[in-house]
Amino acid sequence: MSLQSICILRLSAIGDVCHAVAAVQAIQKQHPNAKITWIIGKIEKMLLDGLPGVDFVIFDKSKGKAAFKQLKQDLVGQQFDVLLHMQVALRANWAAQFIHAKRKIGFDWSRAKELHALFTKERIAPQCEPHVLEGFFGFAEKLGVPISELNNLTWDIPVSDQDIEFANQHIAPDSKTLVISPAASKKERNWLPERYAAIADYAASKGFNVALCGGPAPIDRELGDAIKQHAQIEIMDLIGKTSLKQMLMCLKNASLVLAPDTGPAHMAVTQRTPVIGVYAHSNPKRTGPYLYQDYVAEVYHQNLLQQKGKPADKLKWGVRVKGTDLMQQITVEQVQTQFDRIVKDFAL
Numbered sequence: 001m002s003l004q005s006i007c008i009l010r011l012s013a014i015g016d017v018c019h020a021v022a023a024v025q026a027i028q029k030q031h032p033n034a035k036i037t038w039i040i041g042k043i044e045k046m047l048l049d050g051l052p053g054v055d056f057v058i059f060d061k062s063k064g065k066a067a068f069k070q071l072k073q074d075l076v077g078q079q080f081d082v083l084l085h086m087q088v089a090l091r092a093n094w095a096a097q098f099i100h101a102k103r104k105i106g107f108d109w110s111r112a113k114e115l116h117a118l119f120t121k122e123r124i125a126p127q128c129e130p131h132v133l134e135g136f137f138g139f140a141e142k143l144g145v146p147i148s149e150l151n152n153l154t155w156d157i158p159v160s161d162q163d164i165e166f167a168n169q170h171i172a173p174d175s176k177t178l179v180i181s182p183a184a185s186k187k188e189r190n191w192l193p194e195r196y197a198a199i200a201d202y203a204a205s206k207g208f209n210v211a212l213c214g215g216p217a218p219i220d221r222e223l224g225d226a227i228k229q230h231a232q233i234e235i236m237d238l239i240g241k242t243s244l245k246q247m248l249m250c251l252k253n254a255s256l257v258l259a260p261d262t263g264p265a266h267m268a269v270t271q272r273t274p275v276i277g278v279y280a281h282s283n284p285k286r287t288g289p290y291l292y293q294d295y296v297a298e299v300y301h302q303n304l305l306q307q308k309g310k311p312a313d314k315l316k317w318g319v320r321v322k323g324t325d326l327m328q329q330i331t332v333e334q335v336q337t338q339f340d341r342i343v344k345d346f347a348l
Helices: 014-030 042-048 065-074 090-096 132-142 147-152 161-170 193-205 218-230 244-253 263-270 290-295 300-308 332-345
Strands: 005-009 035-041 054-059 080-085 101-106 177-180 209-212 256-259 275-279
Touching: 005 014, 005 090, 014 035, 014 042, 014 132, 014 147, 014 263, 035 042, 042 054, 042 244, 054 065, 065 090, 080 090, 132 147, 161 244, 177 193, 177 244, 193 209, 193 218, 193 332, 209 218, 244 263, 256 263, 256 332, 263 275, 263 290, 275 290, 275 332, 290 332
Parallel strands: 005 035, 005 080, 035 054, 080 101, 177 209, 177 256, 256 275
Antiparallel strands: none
């Protein structure tokens, strides 16, 4: 199979594009001469800017209908050998019609939601209970990448010397530092600030420095302030003070990271920094930190059984559980246990 041009359609979100990078770079190894164009969201491009061998076309969803018009202009005269349509959201499906490709490959029927199948002619193979990253890797397999390459994942995300220097000034690479990225996009997925603070105090008692990171959104700021109020120790506060690439380097320098289902957890994975995930609403085997799924503190499965009356293996893959206070069920002791396991397993 000789491919000269490949188009990737994956607009969002930060965690998902981190997963997609692994598939894209596996494809690049298999098809080194293919030109790759990635249609991506504005914020996500800030993280991946400069990705080797990839040209980006920004789709700015904040522009509404004008974003589709701009996409059409940006792609005028281009025809790709293949489109890998890696997003089932209706906005992405509609964008796919403006991409001219000889082949259009989408998700298998079980995941082809929101009219996804109407905008693709081929499908990746069905997968049994895949992680999101493995779902994206199905597109790489469709282009001839062997499944064994899942054992050789790469995330070559470029950063500048200034990004590295910023991180080194705040979190020394050889320091023992726990980074807490406490805020998910939805408030119900956040753990309690007093419990984050308790883990910060516990980490300090074990000789670790503690830092907070996150975006500029009010939910990040409010949660960060509450954690600092409850903590007995001094915590470095980097919330809203970094670019995405600066944050990436801070996560690289960290010894370990504590986070719910949020972008920085998956950014840390790309830097091979161990992650303690805290999960209640979604199956961590599907959306957890890919390389560190064994270190998740979760109450998903018990709530799934209570709400659905069946365990995960008896239900449709990826079923979410509902409730505004589920994260409160995750105890400090659960997270301390995973903290201690990572410290031991990674000799921190």
